Amino acid sequence: MNxxxxxxxxxxxxxxxxxxxxxxxxxxxSGFVSAHQVDQVKRGRQKHELQQREDMVFEKKxxxxxxxxxxxxxxxxxxxxxxxxxxxxxxxxxxSKLERxxxxxxxxxxxxxxxxxxxxxxxxxxxEAYSGRDEYELSPDHGFxxxxxxxxxxxxxxxxxxxxxxxxxxxxxxxxxxxPTLFFRDVGSHDTAPHHLAIDNKGMAHLIVADVNIFQDNxxxxxxxxxxxxxxxxxxxxxxxxxxxxxWSHPWSAMWADKVNVLWNWCDESINKNAPGMxxxxxxxxxxxxxxxxxxxxxxxxxxxxxxxxxxxxxxLVYANEAGVFVTSRPEGGxxxxxALLKHQPREDVSVKSNDDGSFIIxxxxxxxxxxxxxxx
Numbered sequence: 001m002n003x004x005x006x007x008x009x010x011x012x013x014x015x016x017x018x019x020x021x022x023x024x025x026x027x028x029x030s031g032f033v034s035a036h037q038v039d040q041v042k043r044g045r046q047k048h049e050l051q052q053r054e055d056m057v058f059e060k061k062x063x064x065x066x067x068x069x070x071x072x073x074x075x076x077x078x079x080x081x082x083x084x085x086x087x088x089x090x091x092x093x094x095x096s097k098l099e100r101x102x103x104x105x106x107x108x109x110x111x112x113x114x115x116x117x118x119x120x121x122x123x124x125x126x127x128e129a130y131s132g133r134d135e136y137e138l139s140p141d142h143g144f145x146x147x148x149x150x151x152x153x154x155x156x157x158x159x160x161x162x163x164x165x166x167x168x169x170x171x172x173x174x175x176x177x178x179x180p181t182l183f184f185r186d187v188g189s190h191d192t193a194p195h196h197l198a199i200d201n202k203g204m205a206h207l208i209v210a211d212v213n214i215f216q217d218n219x220x221x222x223x224x225x226x227x228x229x230x231x232x233x234x235x236x237x238x239x240x241x242x243x244x245x246x247x248w249s250h251p252w253s254a255m256w257a258d259k260v261n262v263l264w265n266w267c268d269e270s271i272n273k274n275a276p277g278m279x280x281x282x283x284x285x286x287x288x289x290x291x292x293x294x295x296x297x298x299x300x301x302x303x304x305x306x307x308x309x310x311x312x313x314x315x316x317l318v319y320a321n322e323a324g325v326f327v328t329s330r331p332e333g334g335x336x337x338x339x340a341l342l343k344h345q346p347r348e349d350v351s352v353k354s355n356d357d358g359s360f361i362i363x364x365x366x367x368x369x370x371x372x373x374x375x376x377x
Contacts (some may be wrong), residue, residue: 086296
């Protein structure tokens with residue numbers, strides 16, 4: 001807390017001792033009150049930091065208990081809170097583009113809830129990961145319980161009611177409903193698009209959860225959890241990213257060959273609209289471990305999407321900010337290219353899908369949708 005100290009440069013000109021005494025007394029009193037206030041703030045901060053540490057310990061123990069395995073921090077030296085920025089000198093993204101009439105629906109608005117994501121298994125079957133509380137999406141006999149006692153995190157109350165977070169259920173559809181075999185309790189309090197799913201070439205499910213808890217200063221805990229959807233057992237769990245106040249964070253994932261690619265964004269617009277560390281980040285998993293985390297895009301893209309070409313493993317990322325719609329790409333095993341402008345229209349909703357022949361379909365605008373076929377050169 002800032003303490004205002006008044007400076008009197010003309011005390012020697014004061015003729016009244018009484019007035020001088022009164023001013024001196026006032027200064028002393030002000031010093032006493034300010035010191036007391038500073039002490040109060042210090043004690044409050046210490047209490048808050050202690051509560052945060054206790055919350056983190058509780059959350060880790062609960063997470064390990066519910067998953068049935070240990071929770072690991074992302075390996076050093078980066079750890080959960082570190083990442084690399086891309087080198088300044090890197091390849092230019094060269095591509096051809098052909099605009100045509102839209103052949104499919106426009107992009108999902110960035111504010112719209114995405115409760116279900118799906119992923120194809122090696123045998124061609126499809127698994128779905130549902131985040132929500134709607135039991136009609138699930139088989140009635142799924143057997144996974146969500147109670148006050150088994151929440152992973154500590155929550156406050158709202159108008160006297162305790163908060164009941166959403167959960168993730170992973171499984172195949174049977175008779176029109178998801179029959180879950182894997183269960184992740186408690187995705188936090190941000191539920192617009194908190195999770196994503198990929199199935200690797202061994203049939204293992206990779207669940208990514210961006211857990212933001214408003215009762216813990218909107219702290220982000222990004223989890224990468226791997227499980228066997230056949231046995232219903234979780235195998236390993238990592239905390240990939242950890243941030244302070246988070247305005248929003250949404251993940252995306254896709255497998256290629258024996259690898260799983262993950263992108264996620266992080267934004268804090270609480271006070272500083274240009275807070276350091278914001279952007280879109282990338283991480284790749286393979287059987288031997290993880291790559292290093294890198295920030296692909298700086299700033300706060302309002303809408304973004306990604307796709308992977310099944311033949312080559314090339315990733316393509318499209319995003320929109322105040323300057324327009326941009327594309328960037330990463331050939332498998334290579335570097336992310338420098339972003340290239342697709343169109344000048346700013347802050348539009350965007351989507352991309354792979355044609356699996358080396359080209360991608362990009363759509364912009366949820367209402368007046370436009371579509372391009374983009375082919376990297």
